[in-house]
Amino acid sequence: MNTFEMLKKVCESYGPAGREAEIRKTIEKLVKPLGYKTTTDALGNLICHKAGKGVKLMFAAHMDSLGLIATYFEEGGQVRFGCIGGINPFRLLAASVRFANGVCGTVEKDGDVDFKDVTIEKLYIDLGVQTKEEAMKLVSVGDVAVYDSPIRLCEGGKFAMGAYLDDRAGCVAQLLAMEQVKETENDLYFVFSTQEELGLRGAKVATFAIDPDYMVACDVTHSDDSPKAPHVGSCKAGCGAAIKVMDRSVICHPEVVDKLVSLAKEKNIRYAMDVIKAGGTDAGAAQLSLDGVPAGGVSMACRYTHSPNEMVSISDVEDCAKLMAAFAAAEF
Amino acid sequence: MDIIESLRLLCESTAPSGFEHRVADLAAQVLEPYVDEVYVNHMNNVIGVIRCGKKDAKKLMLVAHIDEIGLMVTGHDEGQLRFTNVGGVDRRMLPSREVTVLTEPPLFGVIGTVAPHVLTEAQRNESIPMEDLRIDVGLTQEQAVEAVPVGTPVSFRTELFTMGEDTVVSKSMDDRSCFVSLCITAELLKDRKLPWDVYIVGSACEELGYRGAIPAAYGIDPDVAIAVDVCHAWTPDVKPQNNVSELAEGPVITMGPGACPAVTRSLKRVGKEHRIPFQMAVQPRAGGTDAAGIQIIRDGVAVETVSLPLRYMHTPLELGSITDMKLLGALLAEFAVDPGEEVLSC
Numbered sequence: 001m002n003t004f005e006m007l008k009k010v011c012e013s014y015g016p017a018g019r020e021a022e023i024r025k026t027i028e029k030l031v032k033p034l035g036y037k038t039t040t041d042a043l044g045n046l047i048c049h050k051a052g053k054g055v056k057l058m059f060a061a062h063m064d065s066l067g068l069i070a071t072y073f074e075e076g077g078q079v080r081f082g083c084i085g086g087i088n089p090f091r092l093l094a095a096s097v098r099f100a101n102g103v104c105g106t107v108e109k110d111g112d113v114d115f116k117d118v119t120i121e122k123l124y125i126d127l128g129v130q131t132k133e134e135a136m137k138l139v140s141v142g143d144v145a146v147y148d149s150p151i152r153l154c155e156g157g158k159f160a161m162g163a164y165l166d167d168r169a170g171c172v173a174q175l176l177a178m179e180q181v182k183e184t185e186n187d188l189y190f191v192f193s194t195q196e197e198l199g200l201r202g203a204k205v206a207t208f209a210i211d212p213d214y215m216v217a218c219d220v221t222h223s224d225d226s227p228k229a230p231h232v233g234s235c236k237a238g239c240g241a242a243i244k245v246m247d248r249s250v251i252c253h254p255e256v257v258d259k260l261v262s263l264a265k266e267k268n269i270r271y272a273m274d275v276i277k278a279g280g281t282d283a284g285a286a287q288l289s290l291d292g293v294p295a296g297g298v299s300m301a302c303r304y305t306h307s308p309n310e311m312v313s314i315s316d317v318e319d320c321a322k323l324m325a326a327f328a329a330a331e332f
Numbered sequence: 333m334d335i336i337e338s339l340r341l342l343c344e345s346t347a348p349s350g351f352e353h354r355v356a357d358l359a360a361q362v363l364e365p366y367v368d369e370v371y372v373n374h375m376n377n378v379i380g381v382i383r384c385g386k387k388d389a390k391k392l393m394l395v396a397h398i399d400e401i402g403l404m405v406t407g408h409d410e411g412q413l414r415f416t417n418v419g420g421v422d423r424r425m426l427p428s429r430e431v432t433v434l435t436e437p438p439l440f441g442v443i444g445t446v447a448p449h450v451l452t453e454a455q456r457n458e459s460i461p462m463e464d465l466r467i468d469v470g471l472t473q474e475q476a477v478e479a480v481p482v483g484t485p486v487s488f489r490t491e492l493f494t495m496g497e498d499t500v501v502s503k504s505m506d507d508r509s510c511f512v513s514l515c516i517t518a519e520l521l522k523d524r525k526l527p528w529d530v531y532i533v534g535s536a537c538e539e540l541g542y543r544g545a546i547p548a549a550y551g552i553d554p555d556v557a558i559a560v561d562v563c564h565a566w567t568p569d570v571k572p573q574n575n576v577s578e579l580a581e582g583p584v585i586t587m588g589p590g591a592c593p594a595v596t597r598s599l600k601r602v603g604k605e606h607r608i609p610f611q612m613a614v615q616p617r618a619g620g621t622d623a624a625g626i627q628i629i630r631d632g633v634a635v636e637t638v639s640l641p642l643r644y645m646h647t648p649l650e651l652g653s654i655t656d657m658k659l660l661g662a663l664l665a666e667f668a669v670d671p672g673e674e675v676l677s678c
Binding site: 224230231233234245246250251252253254257272273274275277287288289290291292293294 | 407
C-alpha cells in the first residue's frame with residue numbers, strides 16, 4: 001500500500017470524536033504486522049508499545065475527526081445538529097455528510113437566512129426525506145454525521161484532497177514511522193489518540209498513563225499559501241516536516257525543538273519551522289501532564305483545515321514519518 | 333540581599349514564556365543562599381526548598397513566575413521580521429519599541445513605524461494591528477532568513493532604573509519582582525522554626541495559562557500554595573469603583589472563590605499581629621494567576637493569591653515599589669512560620 005492508498009483507507013473510516021471505534025479498527029489492522037503490543041484505554045486511545053530499556057518516548061496522532069451530532073428533528077424531517085469540534089458554519093453549506101450507518105445527507109440553511117448571517121443553529125441536514133417520521137427511522141438524536149468527501153489524488157500526484165486529513169494524515173505518518181523506525185533501546189509508545197478535537201482529551205489521559213520522558217505530537221498545521229494570506233502561520237504545504245515551535249496550546253520545549261531540527265539536518269529531511277497563532281495539538285495536553293513532559297510536534301501544513309476538502313502534500317506526510325522515525329531511534 | 337541588583341539581574345534577562353532556560357539559572361542563583369536546596373527542573377521551573385527538619389512534613393508552596401510576555405518571529409519580509417505575540421502583549425505599546433531578537437548572539441531590533449508626515453489625521457490616532465508591524469534588524473532578506481529562524485523569541489529591551497526613593501521601572505517586573513520578594517521571604521526565614529517544608533518556586537509559562545505551575549505543583553504535591561503575582565496599582569485614569577490597590581501601601585490579599593478562606597484569614601491575622609500593612613482585593617472568578625491552575629491539580633490544593641501593586645502592567649515599563657516588595661516578603665515569611673492550626677489542617 002503506498003502513502004496515498006493508506007491515506008484513503010484511513011481518512012475515509014468513520015470516527016468523529018467520542019465515536020472512534022471504526023477508525024480504531026482500521027488502524028489496528030494496519031498496525032498488526034508491525035510488531036507492537038496494542039492496548040485500548042478507557043477513552044478509546046489506541047496505544048502501541050515496543051518495549052526498550054532506554055528513554056521513554058511517546059508519539060501521538062489523533063484519530064478522531066470533527067462531526068455533526070443530531071439534536072432535533074423538524075416536522076419536514078430536517079435534522080438540526082450541534083458541532084463536535086471547531087466548525088465554521090460557512091464551511092458546512094452544501095457539504096455532503098454521512099452517519100455511521102451509511103445514511104447520507106447534505107447541509108443547508110433555513111429559508112429566511114441570508115448567506116452572511118449563517119450560524120450553526122440556522123443549518124440543518126437534509127436526508128432526502130419529507131417527514132419527521134421518515135427521518136427518525138434513519139437517524140436518532142445523538143447520532144453523529146461526518147463529512148462524506150472521498151480522498152482523491154490531485155493531478156500531478158503531489159497533493160491528496162478530501163475530508164479529515166486532519167489528522168488522519170498524521171495517523172498515516174505515524175504508521176509509516178512505526179514501520180521505518182530502526183532497532184533502538186528507546187521505549188516507544190505510539191498513540192492514536194481520541195477526542196483531540198474536543199480539547200486534547202485523549203492525549204491527556206494517555207500521557208498520564210504512559211509517563212513519557214519526551215512527547216511528540218503529529219498533527220496538521222496551517223498552510224500559509226492562500227492569495228493575500230494574512231500570515232497566521234509560517235509554513236506552506238509542501239515545505240516538508242513542519243517542526244512546531246508554538247501554537248495556542250504549547251510552546252514546545254526547546255530541547256525537543258533543537259533535537260528535531262538537528263535530526264532533520266543530519267538525515268537530510270526537508271523541514272520548516274512552524275509557528276501558528278491559532279489551533280492546538282496533543283503536545284499541549286502532554287506538557288501539562290504529571291510533573292510536566294517536554295513536548296514538541298511535527299506537522300504537515302494543511303490547506304483549508306476543518307473544511308470538507310482539506311489538502312495535504314504527500315511528500316510532507318513522508319517527511320514527517322522520516323523525522324518521527326529518526327526521533328524514535330535517536331540517542332538522548 | 334541587594335534588592336535592586338537582584339531585580340536588575342532578573343528583569344534585564346530575556347526569557348519570554350517557553351524560553352525560561354534563559355533566566356532560570358540566574359533565578360536559582362539569587363535564591364540559592366537562602367534555601368537548603370535549589371534546582372531547575374526539566375520544565376525550567378526553579379524549585380528551592382527550606383526544610384523544617386520533620387519527617388513527612390506538610391508542604392507550603394510559594395510561587396512567582398519567571399517568564400515574561402514577548403514576541404516570536406513568524407516570517408521575513410524584505411529583511412524585516414514578521415512576528416506574533418507570546419502572552420498578552422499590548423499592541424498599543426509596540427510601535428517604535430527597541431527589542432532584542434534572541435538569536436545567538438542576540439540582535440538589536442526596532443519595531444518600525446510609518447512617519448507621521450505621511451499619515452492621515454485618522455491614521456495618527458489609530459493603534460496599528462500587529463500583523464502590519466515588522467521588526468527591523470538592519471538586514472537584507474537573505475541575511476534575515478539565515479540569521480533569524482522562524483520561531484526565534486523576541487524580548488523588549490529596557491534597562492532597569494529607579495525613580496524617587498522607592499520606585500523601580502523595568503520590563504518583566506511582572507513577575508520577577510515577585511520572585512525577588514520570595515527571595516526576601518526565604519532570607520527572612522533563616523534560622524526560623526517552621527511547621528512545614530517551604531517550597532519557593534519560580535514558575536515557567538504563567539503568561540500562557542499557568543503551564544509551568546500546574547506540573548510543578550503536581551511534582552511538589554503541596555498542602556497549601558500561594559501564588560505571588562502583580563496586580564494593578566492606582567494610576568490617574570482609574571475610577572474609585574475599580575477598587576485598585578495603592579502603590580507602596582503593602583501586599584494585596586485576595587478574597588474570592590480562587591482563595592481558600594482559611595488561608596485568607598490567616599494572612600490577615602499575621603499582617604495585623606506583625607504590623608505589616610496589607611490591602612484586600614476581591615477576585616470574583618477562579619483568578620488569573622498560578623493559583624487557579626494549582627487549585628485543581630491532584631485531589632485539590634488550598635490556594636491563595638497575594639499580589640504586589642504594579643503600574644503599567646504588560647508594557648515594557650512596569651513600575652513597582654521596593655517598600656511593597658519588602659512588606660510582601662515579610663508577610664509571607666511570618667505566614668510560613670505561623671500559619672495557624674486552621675491552615676495546617678488544610
